[in-house]
Amino acid sequence: MSNLSVLYDAPGPKAKARNILYTVLFLVVFVAVLWWALAAMADKGQLDANKWSPFVTDSRVWTTFLLPALGNTLKAAALSIVIALPLGAILGIGRLSDHRWVRIPCGAVVEFFRAIPVLLLMLFASALYVQFTDISSELRPLYAVVTGLVLYNASVIAEVVRSGILSLPRGQTDAAQAIGMRKGQAMTHVLLPQSVTAMLPALVSQLVVVVKDTALGGVMLNFEELLRSVRTISANYGANTIAAFTVVALIFIVLNFLLTSAATWLERRIRRGKRTTGAVVTIDPTDAMEADQLGRPAIKTKQPSTPDEQGRLDG
Amino acid sequence: MRLRKSTAAVASVFALALTATACGSDDGGSDGGDGGSEGLTIGIKYDQPGLGLQNADNEFTGFDVDIATYVAGELGVEPEDITWKQAQSPERENMLKNGDVDFIVATYSITDERKQEVSFAGPYFVAQQDLLIRAGESVENTDAINDLNLCSVAGSTSAQKIQDNFAEDVNLQEFGGYSECLTGLENGAVDALTTDNTILAGYAAQAEHQGKFELAGLDLGLENYGIGLPKDDTELQEKINAALEKMFEDGAWAEAVEKNLGPAGFETPDAPEITEGS
Amino acid sequence: MFDFLDLQRYDLFGAFWVTAQLAVFSAIGSLVWGTILAGMRVSPVPLMRVFGTAYVNIVRNTPLTVIILFTSLGLFQTLGIAMGGESFKETNFRLAVLGLTAYTAAFVCEALRSGINTVPVGQAEAARALGLSFTQVLRLVVLPQAFRSVIAPLANVLIALTKNTTVAAAIGVAEAALLMKRMIENEAQVFLIGGIFALGFILLTLPTGLLLGWVSKRVAVKR
Numbered sequence: 001m002s003n004l005s006v007l008y009d010a011p012g013p014k015a016k017a018r019n020i021l022y023t024v025l026f027l028v029v030f031v032a033v034l035w036w037a038l039a040a041m042a043d044k045g046q047l048d049a050n051k052w053s054p055f056v057t058d059s060r061v062w063t064t065f066l067l068p069a070l071g072n073t074l075k076a077a078a079l080s081i082v083i084a085l086p087l088g089a090i091l092g093i094g095r096l097s098d099h100r101w102v103r104i105p106c107g108a109v110v111e112f113f114r115a116i117p118v119l120l121l122m123l124f125a126s127a128l129y130v131q132f133t134d135i136s137s138e139l140r141p142l143y144a145v146v147t148g149l150v151l152y153n154a155s156v157i158a159e160v161v162r163s164g165i166l167s168l169p170r171g172q173t174d175a176a177q178a179i180g181m182r183k184g185q186a187m188t189h190v191l192l193p194q195s196v197t198a199m200l201p202a203l204v205s206q207l208v209v210v211v212k213d214t215a216l217g218g219v220m221l222n223f224e225e226l227l228r229s230v231r232t233i234s235a236n237y238g239a240n241t242i243a244a245f246t247v248v249a250l251i252f253i254v255l256n257f258l259l260t261s262a263a264t265w266l267e268r269r270i271r272r273g274k275r276t277t278g279a280v281v282t283i284d285p286t287d288a289m290e291a292d293q294l295g296r297p298a299i300k301t302k303q304p305s306t307p308d309e310q311g312r313l314d315g
Numbered sequence: 316m317r318l319r320k321s322t323a324a325v326a327s328v329f330a331l332a333l334t335a336t337a338c339g340s341d342d343g344g345s346d347g348g349d350g351g352s353e354g355l356t357i358g359i360k361y362d363q364p365g366l367g368l369q370n371a372d373n374e375f376t377g378f379d380v381d382i383a384t385y386v387a388g389e390l391g392v393e394p395e396d397i398t399w400k401q402a403q404s405p406e407r408e409n410m411l412k413n414g415d416v417d418f419i420v421a422t423y424s425i426t427d428e429r430k431q432e433v434s435f436a437g438p439y440f441v442a443q444q445d446l447l448i449r450a451g452e453s454v455e456n457t458d459a460i461n462d463l464n465l466c467s468v469a470g471s472t473s474a475q476k477i478q479d480n481f482a483e484d485v486n487l488q489e490f491g492g493y494s495e496c497l498t499g500l501e502n503g504a505v506d507a508l509t510t511d512n513t514i515l516a517g518y519a520a521q522a523e524h525q526g527k528f529e530l531a532g533l534d535l536g537l538e539n540y541g542i543g544l545p546k547d548d549t550e551l552q553e554k555i556n557a558a559l560e561k562m563f564e565d566g567a568w569a570e571a572v573e574k575n576l577g578p579a580g581f582e583t584p585d586a587p588e589i590t591e592g593s
Numbered sequence: 594m595f596d597f598l599d600l601q602r603y604d605l606f607g608a609f610w611v612t613a614q615l616a617v618f619s620a621i622g623s624l625v626w627g628t629i630l631a632g633m634r635v636s637p638v639p640l641m642r643v644f645g646t647a648y649v650n651i652v653r654n655t656p657l658t659v660i661i662l663f664t665s666l667g668l669f670q671t672l673g674i675a676m677g678g679e680s681f682k683e684t685n686f687r688l689a690v691l692g693l694t695a696y697t698a699a700f701v702c703e704a705l706r707s708g709i710n711t712v713p714v715g716q717a718e719a720a721r722a723l724g725l726s727f728t729q730v731l732r733l734v735v736l737p738q739a740f741r742s743v744i745a746p747l748a749n750v751l752i753a754l755t756k757n758t759t760v761a762a763a764i765g766v767a768e769a770a771l772l773m774k775r776m777i778e779n780e781a782q783v784f785l786i787g788g789i790f791a792l793g794f795i796l797l798t799l800p801t802g803l804l805l806g807w808v809s810k811r812v813a814v815k816r
Binding site: 044045046050051058060061064065130134136137138219222230231232234235236237238239240241242 | 361362363364368369370371372373400401402403405406409410413415491492494495497498501502503518521522523524
Binding site for chain 1: 635637638639640641644650651653654655656657658659662663666667671672673714717718721726727730731735752756757758759760762763769770773774777778781783786787790791794795798799
């Protein structure tokens with residue numbers, strides 16, 4: 001986005017003055033809204049020190065409530081992604097199979113689970129465990145949340161894997177075949193190892209989606225994760241729901257921001273690297289909200305810039 | 316579902332028969348439940364001030380906790396040998412059926428529907444449904460509820476009861492927990508929070524809330540709190556009933572009420588009569 | 594077999610109607626707000642660019658559940674913004690639309706921005722040579738082309754939005770997921786109930802995808 005100035009002329013004295021005016025107006029409106037919100041909160045006693053100070057002065061809030069809850073959030077997210085990865089890889093490779101009886105069921109499974117809200121999957125899994133298993137009530141929310149997330153994310157990962165493999169130059173398959181490899185061998189020895197690096201950034205960004213979705217399990221299934229800890233904290237510190245909520249939201253934002261940055265860093269590194277094809281599978285910005293589906297791969301493969309791309313706005 | 320209910324009904328008939336024959340056996344408890352030789356695992360609420368609350372030191376406080384500790388003591392279990400487990404409302408029956416806990420003391424109302432799946436000892440407290448309002452306001456009578464913006468917890472029986480019995484068209488907000496309702500009550504978006512007066516008193520009694528909220532003092536129906544047991548564990552039921560009886564008599568019960576709910580201006584009622592299991 | 598499906602007790606069609614309304618209103622809202630955000634991100638005023646970037650980065654990294662709960666607990670319960678709702682039911686619905694809009698707009702903005710990047714530089718240069726101002730360049734030349742190239746990603750955003758409406762259950766909006774939670778807790782036919790709701794969502798998302806896929810092919814800018 002270095003070159004967006006193509007959309008407007010270099011500002012002359014008049015335009016500069018206008019820009020300053022806009023800046024000031026924008027700032028005034030922004031500050032006014034902020035001021036009003038803070039004033040209203042102060043008026044209702046929501047900014048009282050005793051509602052906020054526990055988070056700074058009382059380390060036990062962190063050690064007893066927030067950190068264990070954050071641990072649960074991370075545990076659910078990690079479990080989900082670790083289980084979803086192999087499942088997704090199988091589904092994704094299955095979708096590329098030459099055999100129709102493999103390709104079509106895999107495709108159907110992927111499309112089905114991508115069309116259903118992850119909350120429904122969690123609710124369904126929870127009911128299933130209540131009725132048909134005797135998993136203890138402490139573990140059930142975790143199981144239900146992880147099951148829901150695995151089903152959904154395996155199908156997203158399947159698409160990542162599929163486009164990761166499709167992103168490799170056709171020559172790789174040809175060369176593998178030329179030296180006498182079977183289809184399976186070509187996949188495991190040539191295609192997968194190369195596409196994994198291309199897929200890595202997409203997988204890390206998918207982790208952000210997973211972390212965000214665990215919060216749903218906290219609210220709807222009483223899974224003891226970060227967002228759910230707001231309730232226990234506010235029960236202890238005099239209904240400081242808003243304060244606890246703000247702190248939890250900040251933790252989520254920081255955590256996800258770190259993950260997003262890691263994904264960007266990985267992507268850049270891989271694209272710079274000489275040893276790979278330089279292709280990177282990215283989940284479309286739109287897809288970070290669980291978007292893509294139905295035929296159009298929203299997951300795009302970016303090849304190193306081609307002459308065609310130069311002369312575009314970001315070229 | 317229908318099938319499951321009928322089997323449960325048959326089971327409860329058996330239960331009644333068994334209970335009737337088990338009557339009269341009384342040996343001072345030595346070990347209770349099947350949660351190991353020494354300790355006990357007890358289900359309580361973790362986020363209910365005044366009843367069962369996990370505090371910042373990872374200790375548990377509240378009326379239910381005091382009851383459970385006393386009963387455990389009578390069963391020969393020291394407080395440090397008690398393992399607390401969180402018993403969230405929708406999970407309580409499952410926890411008992413799965414044997415996750417030995418018994419549950421968690422604002423657990425004795426109802427016929429629940430008795431088809433679990434057994435109870437007690438009751439150890441008779442709560443009544445009430446409203447929590449901002450200090451200085453008042454709700455004259457049950458007719459006035461219709462004009463209130465009411466808050467309760469999703470899936471709770473309290474809200475359902477109000478709609479069925481007192482105020483059909485009440486403007487009802489449902490949240491996942493009571494503390495969310497309290498935020499609305501504090502800031503004026505809701506006028507009243509309804510549930511059992513014990514729970515309400517627990518919130519009103521918190522140090523941060525002194526003088527902010529009060530109970531409306533309406534009687535919107537009774538709730539008999541019992542100690543939930545695995546179905547048909549009549550031996551444990553006998554022992555717990557005896558322990559409760561003793562607690563009522565030696566003043567420990569009144570003390571526990573006074574200590575946990577008193578600060579909200581909650582008058583200590585007479586101890587209830589034990590009705591389960593005999 | 595289907596006797597659990599007591600439509601008197603469980604208002605299945607009503608719940609899906611609420612889901613559909615949530616999706617439609619939030620879609621309109623997020624398209625408008627997302628376009629404004631995209632405009633800010635490419636505008637000549639540095640402060641607006643900063644605001645747009647910060648907004649998108651913060652909102653994208655916040656769980657939707659947090660945002661929706663915030664509209665209820667923060668905006669309504671604390672600041673008293675009832676969105677003109679007469680009852681909690683109305684207010685909660687409008688708050689959910691607001692939350693979904695705020696969240697989805699960040700993704701609309703990003704889709705649009707990548708669409709703006711596909712418009713050849715010559716287009717903007719030619720527009721400027723004609724003496725058009727920044728807003729005119731965007732409104733008359735760049736955005737119309739950008740929109741046509743991002744219909745497919747936007748369709749994905751809308752489908753995700755439809756699925757995300759289920760999060761409104763967290764503040765008690767009587768939409769499909771909340772009904773499913775109630776049914777699945779009270780009735781034993783877990784698979785049938787799950788199947789019905791899954792089907793409902795497939796029916797809601799499939800036409801959107803197909804329709805917009807067709808539209809995107811029709812209006813694609815041939816280059």
